[in-house]
Amino acid sequence: MSDSNRLRIAIQKSGRLSDDSIALLKAIGVKLQIRDRLLIAHATNLPIDLLRVRDDDIPGLVMDGVVDLGFIGENELEEKMLERQASGKKFEFKTLRRLDYGGxxxxxxxxxxxxxxxxxxxxxxxxxxxxxxxxxxxxxxxxxxxxxxxxxxxxxxxxxxxxxxxxxxxxxxxxxxxxxxxxxxxxxxxSKAVLIQRAGELPEAKAQLVSRFLPRIDGVMQAKE
Ligand code: ATP
Ligand code: ZN
Known part of the structure; x- marks a missing residue:
């Protein structure tokens, strides 16, 4: 298990959302060293861990509160929400940003x-x-x-x-x-890719990190327009 003080972000390991999600994290200042085979990647300059999984697993990881944030396609998110609703599981999360890729x-x-x-x-x-x-x-x-x-x-x-x-x-x-x-x-x-956050309050340090990132994400998206 990684340190619970580090912000945990779920990201597709390899597929259509991987490169753009990693590029976005790098553009907002997260320095990453990704080794292809590994499930976890640590940021080298910030208290952030990436969990690299199949996209199908990301909604559940966020809704179960196993990770703090996730990059996911709205199609997969909505499907898993309906599935969890049907089976009586928790399906809360917050959408932080709708992104400009994965359309x-x-x-x-x-x-x-x-x-x-x-x-x-x-x-x-x-x-x-x-x-x-x-x-x-x-x-x-x-x-x-x-x-x-x-x-x-x-x-x-x-x-x-x-x-x-x-x-x-x-x-x-x-x-x-x-x-x-x-x-x-x-x-x-x-559908487009979205950045989602688990339900509930994040601990102060993590919440601060997230609130520093959001305007940077907006800036990166604006610069591309
Ligand atoms: P995984 O191995 O992670 O389960 P996958 O095969 O389910 O991968 P991808 O094909 O990489 O997934 O697609 C991931 C997401 O990319 C889709 O759920 C969708 O949100 C988005 N996407 C964008 N364009 C397309 C497209 N043309 N076809 C499929 N998915 C697309
Ligand atoms: Zn998938």
């Missing part, structure tokens, strides 16, 4: 040959996704009886594999959909 949308896409006429076309269909709670909320809001088929990867090949009729997946450019003969039909959630 994407969660969309329903259907095979090109699917005669899509609006959400009602999904009635009775199976939709493959990594985000079953967000998808089921969309079905409910739109009064559609369809089922979410949970897949943790290769969602875009599910229709071709005969596993589902349609998919609900993250899209940024749309190139992956096109390459798989899929047509984007419904955008159900828009």
């Amino acid at each position: 994407c949308r969660l969309s329903i896409a259907v095979p090109n040959e699917f005669n899509y006429q609006g959400v009602q076309s999904l009635e009775g269909k199976k939709v493959a996704t990594t985000y079953p709670f967000l998808l089921e909320r969309f079905f409910k809001e739109n009064n559609v009886n369809a089922s979410a088929v949970m897949l943790t990867g290769s969602v875009e090949v599910a229709p071709r594999a005969g596993v589902a009729d349609a998919i609900c997946d993250l899209v940024s450019t749309g190139a992956t959909l096109e390459a798989n003969g899929l047509q984007e039909e419904e955008e159900i959630f828009q």
